[in-house]
Amino acid sequence: MRMVAATVAYDGTNFYGYQGQRNVRTVQGEFEKALQKIFKEKVLSHGAGRTDTGVHSYGQTIAFKVPNDNMTIQNIKDALNSVLPSDIYIRNLEQVEKNFNPRFMAKKRIYHYYLYTKKDPDIFLRNRVWWFPYDLDIDKMRKAARHFEGEKDFSSFKSGNDERNPVRQIDRVRIIRMSKNIILIRVEGVSFLRRMVRNIVGTLTKVGTGTWTPEIVREIIEAKDRSKAPASAPPEGLYFYKILF
Amino acid sequence: MRMVAATVAYDGTNFYGYQGQRNVRTVQGEFEKALQKIFKEKVLSHGAGRTDTGVHSYGQTIAFKVPNDNMTIQNIKDALNSVLPSDIYIRNLEQVEKNFNPRFMAKKRIYHYYLYTKKDPDIFLRNRVWWFPYDLDIDKMRKAARHFEGEKDFSSFKSGNDERNPVRQIDRVRIIRMSKNIILIRVEGVSFLRRMVRNIVGTLTKVGTGTWTPEIVREIIEAKDRSKAPASAPPEGLYFYKILF
Structure with missing residues (x-):
């Protein structure tokens, strides 16, 4: 399993902050919806920091494990960007060490x-x-x-x-x-x-x-x-x- | 009755264009709602041109007759800006000739x-x-x-x-x-x-x-x-x- 890190820009205006919560639109929630759409299974993600309602990001880093081996990093980036809403965009995606955790590292x-x-x-x-x-x-x-x-x-x-x-x-x-x-x-x-x-x-x-x-x-x-x-x-x-x- | 001309900026993203239409959000519709709120009666407005859905304005000119004589031009501008939605803003308001029509002039x-x-x-x-x-x-x-x-x-x-x-x-x-x-x-x-x-x-x-x-x-x-x-x-x-x- 590959671990990857995404550098993610988002316009915080229409999100109730970064962190996933039930019943409200969050960046993490929308990001994990996109992961599920592409990989056809639930994939957990880990961000480098929480941002509050209305706060934007140019460089939030979100790490996740890729559950398959048949897509290149570029394919994954393009596929996710094509299903993410217009206020979230993956600027960069790269493979990182298996134990990578953006919050603690x-x-x-x-x-x-x-x-x-x-x-x-x-x-x-x-x-x-x-x-x-x-x-x-x-x-x-x-x-x-x-x-x-x-x-x-x-x-x-x-x-x-x-x-x-x-x-x-x-x-x-x-x-x-x-x-x-x-x-x-x-x-x-x-x-x-x-x-x-x-x-x-x-x-x-x-x-x-x-x-x-x-x-x-x-x-x-x-x-x-x-x-x-x-x-x-x-x-x-x-x-x-x-x-x- | 004073005739006034407003120089109006708007972000067209969330409007179905400039011209008033029933049941959809338009710039003219929101502008006339604000006029009604301030003057407590229906006031008609005349724009210099129609803009389509999603098109923005920095200098649209909208003329209307002021139905009372007890507010200064500055008061009217401030009052309207305080009730207009956040995607419309009157940049300038001034008194003009009684027969002013921005579309034809x-x-x-x-x-x-x-x-x-x-x-x-x-x-x-x-x-x-x-x-x-x-x-x-x-x-x-x-x-x-x-x-x-x-x-x-x-x-x-x-x-x-x-x-x-x-x-x-x-x-x-x-x-x-x-x-x-x-x-x-x-x-x-x-x-x-x-x-x-x-x-x-x-x-x-x-x-x-x-x-x-x-x-x-x-x-x-x-x-x-x-x-x-x-x-x-x-x-x-x-x-x-x-x-x-």
Whole structure:
């Protein structure tokens, strides 16, 4: 039996998140439906990370065992893409070691978050970016971003229902002006708590608008108290961009 | 009574075209629902042109009479945008002359058509561009485009059910490479037959891939026979971009 890893893009708008659940449309659910259609049997899949409702992916990695030996990797990729719905697409498929597990073997996860700062909304970018029509001070945001880097207790930046170890390693937070009205926040780390990236983005925008100073971020982290950090940024600006193994 | 003109953007994906029809979701239908909500009475609207199912707009102009005198133009714009669905947005609203009719007073209509030529599709651009994964010879397309310019009988490029005068004036057809994989075809004219822009784009791609020479376009126009031209380009790449009055 071959183990394969798929690099999967999806538009999160019409999914109740990545993880399979009964009675709602999820990425994993649709992916396993496609696997069943092609292989005529139930095939389990394993993703590198869960994404919430409305969150997109450019590089989610999904591994599964191929139950037959009579299709090439290219055949499998093409067959799956032909039956997957139009909001999921396998960008790459390759054979990997038999024990490959994307969740436990990911060495680095990279998220992208897009802000659109024009005064008027662009309906063609709705569900793709966070429309945040305010002037942002990029230099201040970069100063604030430094405080997130390193191994820290991110209790102030997790979702209330995430009971895992709150200590996480963030390698880098970059703020990049893509164009006059589009700002990209790129967050690189080993693994993340639920809602952590969106909570970091929410905090950075508070600094960008001048509501908070960059130094307050250090205090919020040290407080280890979710109530000290501002509301999460909305899901539509977030992309699970890339995973390094 | 004030007459006003709205410049309206919409994402055509989930509409059965612009023009109001019973029992289906149309742009005009949703727009008039919003008018009724704000003004508490039925208000008729007049658009500058019909767009087909799946075709987008950046600059459709819709005129209507304001049935009260107690709201400013800015109030009306904000109120309508707050009740319109998320795939319609009024970009501008201004008072115009009492006899303004966008359909009959338009001096120039500009359409944009986007082609995406990368080998792999981009799911975030689906419904926004035509994914056409082939190499295109831009110089040949530009040569072919010249044949469309001027006042001509466009019978070969109309929809079968359009019984209007087939003589139309096209001022300019430009082919612009926006980036490595995105090509914009910009068509400027006074008025257009149904499906005319999409039929022109379909023909230009046949030239771009080398299937036809640029000179064949002149022969197709002269034939005045719809069966001589190729299939229409799909609706998702087309934008009703701008109207000059």
